[in-house]
Amino acid sequence: MLPAEIELPLLKTLESAGDHIGELKSYIDAINQALLAAFKKGASIDSVITGRAHLVDKLLQSIWEQKCDPDCGAALIAVGGYGRGELHPSSDIDLLFLVEESLQQESEEQISAIVTLLWDIGLNIGHSVRTPEMCATEAENDITVTTTLMESRLLAGSESLYTEMQAATGPDKVWPPDAFFQAKLEEQQRRHKKYDDTAHNLEPNIKGGPGGLRDIQMIQWVARRKFGVTSLNELVERGILTEAEFRSLELGKKHLWRIRFMLHTITEREEDRLLFDLQQKLAAAFEHRDNEANLAVEQFMQKYYRTIARLQRLNEILLQYFEESILNADEKREITVLNRRFHIVNGYIGAVDSQIFSHRPLALLEIFFLITQNPMIRGIRASTIRLIHEHLHLIDRRFRNDPKAKQLFLQIVRQSHGVYRVLRSMNRYGLLAAYIPAFTNIVGRMQYDLFHVYTVDTHTLFLIRNMRRLTVPELSSEFPLASEIMASIDQQETLILAALFHDIAKGRGGDHSELGAVDALHFCRAHNLSEQQVHLISWLVKNHLVMSMTAQRKDIEDPDVIRNFAKLVMTPKHLKHLYLLTLCDMRATNPKRWNGWKDTLLKQLYRHTLRELNNPQSEADDYSELQKKQTQAREELADQDQKAVTQLWMQFSTDYFQHHSVQEIAWHADVILSTPEHEYPQVRIQCEMKPGASEILIVDIDHDNLFAIITSIIDQCALNIVQARCETTDDNKAINSFSVLEEDGSLICDRHREEEIRSRLIDDIKNLTEPPVNSRHVPRQLKHFEIPTTIEFSQDKTNMRTLLRLQTADRHGLLSRVGLALSQAEVRLLNVIIATVGAKAEDTFFLVDRNDEPITDPEHLERIKSLLLEHLE
Numbered sequence: 001m002l003p004a005e006i007e008l009p010l011l012k013t014l015e016s017a018g019d020h021i022g023e024l025k026s027y028i029d030a031i032n033q034a035l036l037a038a039f040k041k042g043a044s045i046d047s048v049i050t051g052r053a054h055l056v057d058k059l060l061q062s063i064w065e066q067k068c069d070p071d072c073g074a075a076l077i078a079v080g081g082y083g084r085g086e087l088h089p090s091s092d093i094d095l096l097f098l099v100e101e102s103l104q105q106e107s108e109e110q111i112s113a114i115v116t117l118l119w120d121i122g123l124n125i126g127h128s129v130r131t132p133e134m135c136a137t138e139a140e141n142d143i144t145v146t147t148t149l150m151e152s153r154l155l156a157g158s159e160s161l162y163t164e165m166q167a168a169t170g171p172d173k174v175w176p177p178d179a180f181f182q183a184k185l186e187e188q189q190r191r192h193k194k195y196d197d198t199a200h201n202l203e204p205n206i207k208g209g210p211g212g213l214r215d216i217q218m219i220q221w222v223a224r225r226k227f228g229v230t231s232l233n234e235l236v237e238r239g240i241l242t243e244a245e246f247r248s249l250e251l252g253k254k255h256l257w258r259i260r261f262m263l264h265t266i267t268e269r270e271e272d273r274l275l276f277d278l279q280q281k282l283a284a285a286f287e288h289r290d291n292e293a294n295l296a297v298e299q300f301m302q303k304y305y306r307t308i309a310r311l312q313r314l315n316e317i318l319l320q321y322f323e324e325s326i327l328n329a330d331e332k333r334e335i336t337v338l339n340r341r342f343h344i345v346n347g348y349i350g351a352v353d354s355q356i357f358s359h360r361p362l363a364l365l366e367i368f369f370l371i372t373q374n375p376m377i378r379g380i381r382a383s384t385i386r387l388i389h390e391h392l393h394l395i396d397r398r399f400r401n402d403p404k405a406k407q408l409f410l411q412i413v414r415q416s417h418g419v420y421r422v423l424r425s426m427n428r429y430g431l432l433a434a435y436i437p438a439f440t441n442i443v444g445r446m447q448y449d450l451f452h453v454y455t456v457d458t459h460t461l462f463l464i465r466n467m468r469r470l471t472v473p474e475l476s477s478e479f480p481l482a483s484e485i486m487a488s489i490d491q492q493e494t495l496i497l498a499a500l501f502h503d504i505a506k507g508r509g510g511d512h513s514e515l516g517a518v519d520a521l522h523f524c525r526a527h528n529l530s531e532q533q534v535h536l537i538s539w540l541v542k543n544h545l546v547m548s549m550t551a552q553r554k555d556i557e558d559p560d561v562i563r564n565f566a567k568l569v570m571t572p573k574h575l576k577h578l579y580l581l582t583l584c585d586m587r588a589t590n591p592k593r594w595n596g597w598k599d600t601l602l603k604q605l606y607r608h609t610l611r612e613l614n615n616p617q618s619e620a621d622d623y624s625e626l627q628k629k630q631t632q633a634r635e636e637l638a639d640q641d642q643k644a645v646t647q648l649w650m651q652f653s654t655d656y657f658q659h660h661s662v663q664e665i666a667w668h669a670d671v672i673l674s675t676p677e678h679e680y681p682q683v684r685i686q687c688e689m690k691p692g693a694s695e696i697l698i699v700d701i702d703h704d705n706l707f708a709i710i711t712s713i714i715d716q717c718a719l720n721i722v723q724a725r726c727e728t729t730d731d732n733k734a735i736n737s738f739s740v741l742e743e744d745g746s747l748i749c750d751r752h753r754e755e756e757i758r759s760r761l762i763d764d765i766k767n768l769t770e771p772p773v774n775s776r777h778v779p780r781q782l783k784h785f786e787i788p789t790t791i792e793f794s795q796d797k798t799n800m801r802t803l804l805r806l807q808t809a810d811r812h813g814l815l816s817r818v819g820l821a822l823s824q825a826e827v828r829l830l831n832v833i834i835a836t837v838g839a840k841a842e843d844t845f846f847l848v849d850r851n852d853e854p855i856t857d858p859e860h861l862e863r864i865k866s867l868l869l870e871h872l873e
Contacts, residue, residue, distance in 0.1 A: 002051035003043075006034050014058055019066050024059070024121040031055050032089060036265060045257045053078075053087040056123075057155055060095075064156040067114045073100035074107040075157030077165075080126075083151040088257075089264035090271070093118075095127040096152065098135070098161050124270070132161065136168035139175070143183045146175045147221055177226040181326045185319065188218055202446075202453040204308070206260055207272040211308025213260070215315040216253050222322050240321060242386065245314055252311045259304065262286075274304070279448070293509040297448045305444030305455050313385070313428055320348070320382040338370055349374070350381035357391035361399055364388060365408040365435070368426055372418040380425065388429050395434035406527045409435060413493045420465040423500075427457055438504050438519050445507050451837045453590045456503050463499045466584035467492075481603055482583050485576050494533055497524065498540035498581055517542035539574065540581055547582040551601040552835040553844060556608060557659045559622045560798055565605070566612040575613065579606045593836075595745035597722045600692030626657045629665060636666035640673050648672060651729040653852070655799060655830060659725055660737070663689060668735055672699055680733075683761045685754045687747050693722055693739035694748040698761065702734035705770055707829055708819030710736055712771035713764045715813050717757050718743050724815070724832040771816045787840050789872050791865050795854055796846070801830060802855040804845040804864070808872055810836050818845065821867040825860070826850055 010030055017023035031052060039048050057078070064076050077083070080094035087093065097114075099107040111129055118125050130138070139146040149169045154162040171177055195201060195209045207213045223229050227238065232249055235241035241249075262285050263271050266278060274282070283300035290296045328346060336344040341356050341363050343349070349371060356363050367384070371377050380388070399405055412422055426432040433440040442456035454462060469475050471492070476483035489495065497520065505515035521538040529537075546568065554561045569575045583602055587594050611617075617625075630649065637645055648669055649657075657665065667689065675682050681700035689695040698710055707726065714721055723739040741747065748754055764772065789808040796803055806818065815832070822829055822845070831846040847864075849855050855864070 002038075002047055002054065006038055007051070007055070010034060010055055011058060014062055017062075019063065019117060021117070021120050024117075027059065028121060028123070035089075039261060045254050045261060048261065049086050049088060049257055052089070053082060053085045056082075056087060056093060060118075061156050063114055063117060067117070068110050068157065072107050072110055073102070073158065073161075074098060074111065075159070075161045076155040077162060078153045078155050079148045080151055083148070083153050085153065088260055088270075090124065090267075090269050091264070092124050092126045092270065094148065095125055096135075096149070097127060097129045098157070098165055099129060099131055100158075100161060101131045101133065132165040132168050135165050136174065139169040143175060143180065143187070146180070147184075150221065150224055171225055175225070177222075177326050180225045181222050181322055184218060184221060185323075188215070188319075203273055203275050204304075205273050206256055206263065209308070211310075211312035211315070213253070213256050215311055216249060219249075219315060219318050222319070222326075226322065226326055235318075241318065245317070245386075248310055249314055252307050252314075255303075255307045256311075258286075274301075293507050294445075295448050298446055298507070301446040301448075302444045302455075305446065309428065309444060313389075316379075317382040317385050320379070320385075324382070338374070342367060342370055344374070344377060345381060347376065347378040348381040349377050349379075350384040351387055354383075354387060357387055357394065361391070361394040362402065362404055362408065364391060364395060364431065365405055365412070368422045368431070369408055369412050369415075371422050371425070372412060372415040375417060380429075385429060388431070392430050392434050395431070400435060401526075403528075405435075410493065410527055413496045414491075416471070419496060420461065420468045423464060424461050427461060432457075436500070436504075436523065439500070441507050442504060447506070451590060451593075453592075454588070456506050459588050460499060460503055462588035463502070463581075463584045464496060466587050467495055467499060467580065470580065470584075479583065479599075481606070482580055485580060489576065489580070491533060494537055494540075495577060495580060498537050498544070498577070499584070501537070501541045502544045502581070502585065513542050513545060536574065536577065540577055543568065543578065544581055544585060547578050547602070547605065548586055551582075551605045552598065553833060553842060555659075555831065555833060555844075555846070556601065556605045558799065559617060559619075559658075562605075562608045562612050563617075566609050566616075569609060569613070572610060572613050575606065575609055592745075595741060596692035596747070597739065597741060597745075598692070600690070603691075622658075626654065629657055629662050632662040633665040633669070636662070637669055640670065644673055645669055648729070651731070652727060653830075655801070655846075656725075656727045659831065661690065664695070664737070668697060668699075668737070671697060672733065672735070675699065677701075681762055681765045683758045683765075685748060685758055687749055687754075690739060693741055696738045696740055696757070696761075698734075698736045698738075698765070700734055700736075700765060702728050702732045705820060705823050706734055706765070707736065708771040708816045708823060709765060709768050710738075710761065711819055712813055712816035713761055714738060714740060714757075715816065716772065717760060719748075719757070721815060721832075722834055724829075724834070726829045726831070728828060771813075771820060789869060791868055793855075793861050793865075795856065797854075800848070800854055802847045802861075804847055806841070806843050806845065806868070808841055810839055810841040814841055814843075814872075817871040818843075818868065821871045822847070822864070825864040825867050827855060827860075827864065828852070 010027065013023075013027050013030055017027055035048050035052055038051075039045070060076060068074065075098040077096040077098055078085075078094070079096050081087070081091060082093050082095075097107070097111045099111075108129060115125070115127055135145075135149060139149055146169060149165070152162075152166075167173070171180065175183070191208055191214065192210045195205060201209070205212060220232065223232075223235055223240070227234075227240075229235060229238070232241065232246055236243055236246045259274075259282060260272065262282055263274070263278065266281050266285070271278070279301060280297045283296040286300060288296035288299045291299075294302075324346075334344075334346055338344065338349070341352060341360065343352055349367060351357070351363070351367075360366075367380065367388075371380075413419060415422075423432065426435075427439075427443070433443050439457070442460070445456045446452070447456070452459065467486075470479060470483050470486040473483075486492070501516050501520035501523065503512060503516065504519055505512040508515060517538045520541045521534060524534040524537050546565075550556065550561070550565050556562065569578060579602065583599075586598060586602075634642065634645060660668070667684075667686070671682055671684055681698060684697045686695045686697070696714070700706060707724075711721065711724070719740040720743060721738050721740050725737045727735040729735070748757070787807070787809040789806070792805045794803045794805070808814070815834075819829070827847045827849055829845060829847060833844040835842045835844075847855055849860070855861060
């Protein structure tokens with residue numbers, strides 16, 4: 001209840017308002033201001049949310065008295081969330097106008113006047129007008145209507161009409177408890193599926209996501225339909241819910257209510273998504289502060305994620321209990337005895353008695369091992385989940401040092417089936433963090449960027465899921481090379497343990513790879529693994545980022561890059577393990593950003609490195625490889641004049657032949673040699689020239705701003721450039737080749753789309769002297785990052801070129817701006833390696849001056865930097 005000092009002045013305002021629109025609006029504004037002030041002063045969220053509903057009740061009752069005759073034959077009913085007596089600042093006020101059939105027309109005239117007034121004063125109302133019979137019919141056909149009517153309250157009007165409606169829609173008339181439960185269970189499963197079956201998404205939905213408010217309401221709905229209870233506290237009295245679980249549900253609900261209250265207040269709309277740009281505002285509203293290890297927003301979100309994880313577990317326990325008591329109440333129990341401690345009851349594993357874990361703490365791990373041995377087990381019984389939670393304190397230092405516990409854990413991760421499923425359950429029920437204390441810090445921990453879309457613990461488990469998929473023969477077509485390598489790995493638990501520890505040190509400060517490697521070393525030695533396996537796991541954790549960074553940010557066609565990477569990995573065995581860990585890690589970080597191009601880069605790096613490890617290449621071998629490429633390309637150019645081919649290639653740098661495939665070299669030469677001077681520019685598009693990306697080749701007479709114009713047009717065609725290579729011949733022909741993807745990561749596969757892109761490029765290259773202004777909107781999420789631009793130069797003395805490393809905020813038209821700056825700085829661009837990490841672009845440009853020499857003059861380098869900053873900022 002609201003304190004009298006808040007409620008009474010508001011009710012006096014209402015009393016004097018009558019039906020005057022302006023004064024009623026003032027009453028609503030006063031409610032909002034008073035409740036926000038009360039919340040900020042520390043009023044309980046219960047009083048604020050139920051208080052709003054109470055004050056709106058008074059408003060509606062006042063209007064009803066003024067607009068409806070006492071004998072109008074109608075009733076005003078609050079339904080849905082408002083029917084529960086809960087109302088957030090921008091939530092809909094759902095109303096049912098219940099009418100007698102014989103007086104329907106007269107009632108509707110008065111109801112229309114009420115609804116018009118409610119709209120005029122700015123209330124967000126959802127309303128329907130029905131007779132009790134209509135309610136019964138619609139409830140029978142739609143479980144959502146049934147659910148809404150279950151949560152109803154009579155606000156004003158005919159009590160007998162309301163009682164008639166309740167009787168007509170009760171469980172003995174429509175949707176009996178078993179059918180209701182089954183339908184709501186399927187509804188929840190669909191809802192969870194919508195959110196990828198994880199509550200730990202980047203922008204979770206506080207209401208509909210797993211572990212959200214809907215999951216709490218689901219418990220209330222089913223309990224009400226089956227047992228007739230109107231509050232969760234009544235489930236405690238019936239022995240369905242423990243006191244501790246009730247407190248946990250209440251605390252979780254109140255925490256989510258506080259967040260939702262502020263969400264609605266900040267956005268001034270019914271917003272239930274924790275959008276990226278709102279998370280910082282909420283963190284500030286709840287007084288979180290940045291520290292050395294974690295941003296305020298990360299602290300806020302970790303508390304949120306841990307809350308919904310608890311709620312998700314309680315939802316699972318109670319729904320399973322309801323399933324046993326509602327759906328399976330009359331079924332014969334099928335019991336399979338596993339051993340003296342555990343049995344399977346109707347597909348769920350359970351403890352044979354409540355003392356199992358206190359008498360034998362090792363059973364806390366044993367139950368999960370048994371799940372890996374019995375694929376038919378659907379899950380853990382609700383009563384046993386409770387017991388696990390109540391006995392987690394038994395997993396202490398003594399437990400972790402027990403050789404039998406260590407052996408059980410290793411047996412779990414060594415299984416050929418069910419490893420991901422079991423580790424996910426161990427994490428959900430708190431076992432993983434209890435057994436590996438360092439894991440506690442990453443449970444529910446998010447990273448405030450656009451790169452990592454899951455919490456660290458969820459990402460870790462998805463990584464393991466990806467690994468396990470590589471062991472399934474039926475799925476080998478997804479990643480044939482990786483599946484083949486996985487089949488050759490003898491001790492696959494090496495990869496599982498490396499995965500568990502690869503991000504375990506995030507949030508501590510310092511290099512998480514280094515810190516995690518130390519944790520892995522200690523853990524593996526404590527579990528008596530061989531020194532060879534211990535060092536491999538620790539090495540994998542320490543270097544788990546190196547392969548992805550090398551593949552995406554370095555020139556993997558450069559033999560020196562491959563030699564250096566091969567020195568790091570040392571052996572084919574290390575390479576195979578690192579490749580599998582990297583592939584699965586990248587795919588578990590942000591599935592929407594994974595694409596065939598990244599897959600291709602990883603495979604190329606793997607194959608180049610494996611060849612280097614098995615047969616180290618010398619510079620003479622590198623030259624021989626280039627000669628071989630030219631010979632093979634000539635075979636594809638049999639119809640061209642070979643002297644002309646030779647003359648053309650004499651104008652190309654060694655770098656060109658190093659970075660292009662045989663097919664690309666032949667394709668480029670064929671286009672150039674077949675095109676008269678007056679027919680430039682030439683634009684060609686190939687979908688299958690290079691694995692993982694479509695290729696756009698543009699040949700034109702070189703001129704200022706050409707690269708900037710091309711890249712701007714490609715961006716405006718809604719294509720993402722993933723790689724760019726440039727070559728200029730002695731007779732001033734610019735050969736620009738781009739590897740591109742559609743915005744969804746797919747190839748250009750439609751002929752009409754190809755022609756649209758080609759025509760746009762030709763027309764604009766012919767007619768423009770400067771890149772067009774980029775009019776594409778900045779994605780909502782990118783607007784809220786302040787990423788400083790950093791520019792670094794280094795010299796590649798072996799290949800006689802200058803490297804420019806640029807880090808800046810990702811945006812549309814970025815390459816075009818860089819190209820414009822480089823053109824004004826009078827430098828030539830040879831190659832671009834493009835990497836995007838969340839909201840940050842981390843691109844590398846390979847440059848020479850107009851004389852094809854590295855840029856070493858400090859003044860020239862400073863001019864390049866100044867022009868870049870001018871165009872970017």
